[in-house]
Amino acid sequence: MMHGSGMFFPLIGSLVLIGIPAAIILGKAGYSKLWVIVAFIPMVNLIALWIFAFAKWPALRR
Numbered sequence: 001m002m003h004g005s006g007m008f009f010p011l012i013g014s015l016v017l018i019g020i021p022a023a024i025i026l027g028k029a030g031y032s033k034l035w036v037i038v039a040f041i042p043m044v045n046l047i048a049l050w051i052f053a054f055a056k057w058p059a060l061r062r
Helices: 008-029 033-040 044-054
Strands: none
């Protein structure tokens, strides 16, 4: 029996497989790495992806 840990391991996997690379990309683009939280909110993540794709990146302004 899993005793409630059924959601724990997929959550950790998502944080590792999506969160870490997204945070590194955001940092290199010149944005705060905390924006990675948006990647885990359904529908908001798609809107944010389009906004980041067409926005002027702070790292390129330097």
